[in-house]
Amino acid sequence: MFVSEIGEFGLIERLKAIIERSDETVNVGIGDDAAVVTYNRPVVMTTDAMVQGVHFREDLIDAFSTGYKAIAASVSDIACMGARPMHALVTLAIAKDTLVEFVVSLYEGMRQACDDFGVTVVGGDVVSTTGPLLVSVTATGELLGEKPLLRSGAKPGDLVFVTGDLGGSAAYLHLMEHQSTAILAPEDVAVLQERHQRPLAQVRMGELLAHFEGCTSTNDISDGLASELHEIASASDVSILIEAYRIKTLPALRHYARLAHVDALSFALYGGEDYQIVGTVRPNRSGALLAMCELQGIQVTLIGRIEDASPCVEMMRDGRRIELKKGGYDHFS
């Protein structure tokens, strides 16, 4: 059934039933001119849009996962500021001949992400467009520590850390676009697909860092490690040196890279959509950071250090020091 058959108000009723969540911080939820929510601390807010054919390909990601990722992307930005993600508003622009099932599945994916990350959708807007589907998520959260974690606090001598493994999402995209999945073991395909379709925003790590003494900067990895490091270098007015062999990638990614004759590291450096947190820590606090993450079951790796030089990002690889370009996606170039 097309959305045109049930109409705007019929559609909104369906979506409301999927996305509404019990949440004691919500005084007024979906249904009035605006929502009313309770905050006891400074409010952290961000918005992030995804357009079909630009940010995702309908044939490579299903509606459920698209919804999941849309929430995860905004939540990730909140978490890496040292804040607890709490509420979201969703704008959806779709064509009149979109299937109701598709939209329902999209919202079911959003609901799953909301449950996983502890976020409640309190409102939104559903509009028609003659163009490709667009989903835009505004997320808000509560600042946890005294100050937010910014990109701008890195100092020479600080060490660079990153959570989890990188490049899996990009490797899956590359596989689907350039190869047959038959070249890779099914379990490897499944692992990469999981990275692409169900990225885990680092909510717990954001909470821990907010209260951790000695974390000097953070950035979430949406555009690839190189691009995010450039943002820290530029905002902090420092240079960054990382070591290639320290960057964690999945075995499945390395298997694929070998079979497809591509550089495994390029997925980590320039792929994006990992939604891990990269940041810097004072050197005398790096042991405490590792111990805390170990205790909490969060994978974290030290991959480099901050140097006192004009903003740039370099990488040691096979004994050579090479400069990393910013990379990342430019929407208009």
Add this chain to the structure above:
Amino acid sequence: MFVSEIGEFGLIERLKAIIERSDETVNVGIGDDAAVVTYNRPVVMTTDAMVQGVHFREDLIDAFSTGYKAIAASVSDIACMGARPMHALVTLAIAKDTLVEFVVSLYEGMRQACDDFGVTVVGGDVVSTTGPLLVSVTATGELLGEKPLLRSGAKPGDLVFVTGDLGGSAAYLHLMEHQSTAILAPEDVAVLQERHQRPLAQVRMGELLAHFEGCTSTNDISDGLASELHEIASASDVSILIEAYRIKTLPALRHYARLAHVDALSFALYGGEDYQIVGTVRPNRSGALLAMCELQGIQVTLIGRIEDASPCVEMMRDGRRIELKKGGYDHFS
């Protein structure tokens, strides 16, 4: 020059310079993963999207006014909850061949609205699309009174009030779509155009109502008076009776309606985009409401009353009681 020639980051720098505003409630503004703002009271939040060709026609409204209206529409939702609008996030989806000048003018309009309504844009997302331009504004504000003003509090016996005059925006659209502007005096055209292009969100009225004892419900008029009254009737489980002769329209609108042989009242009832506030007040407080608005220079009119019956909206006109359909725009029908 096309946006593709200056690239995403070049464009964002230009837009940031236009939209950034000094605001002591903003701890972290545009430029990091998220913004950080200070709230001392519950947070009111809403989002509203406009799509070219659906919500506006490029040939009938310029970029500046489109930006102005996008901010006004979201701010209006915040104000009518009894809250002070404070911050906004803007999502913009545009084609690569959009002119930089167009986008700059759009943001200059947003900036003007922000200055007029006391709102600061603290972040956003600019993405490319192959479809029509979409601008989505999330606005947040601080609740002023003890409780928000909802659609659901109207009680039998309450009187219905509405601010300003209605239908001017819709009349301008009708004029531009169906007639030559030559049929109307230039000063009348200018007045209607102003209503269409620079709607004034009722920020001051929202503040006053928040602290006014006896306002039982509110709704902002984005979809036409009839549709908004239906929402109050439905949410409050009451029926509403209004009197046609009490509804305020502009002389320019009436001149146009007479010349174009259309019913002047239909613009007020079914036009929309007035961004006035319609609401209900306890009968023993209606005099105080009128006095307060008189003192503050805000035009307000009592147009009807709440009755104890199943939700519906009726209007007395020329001695006859007629039922008003909901009307309003359905995006998917």
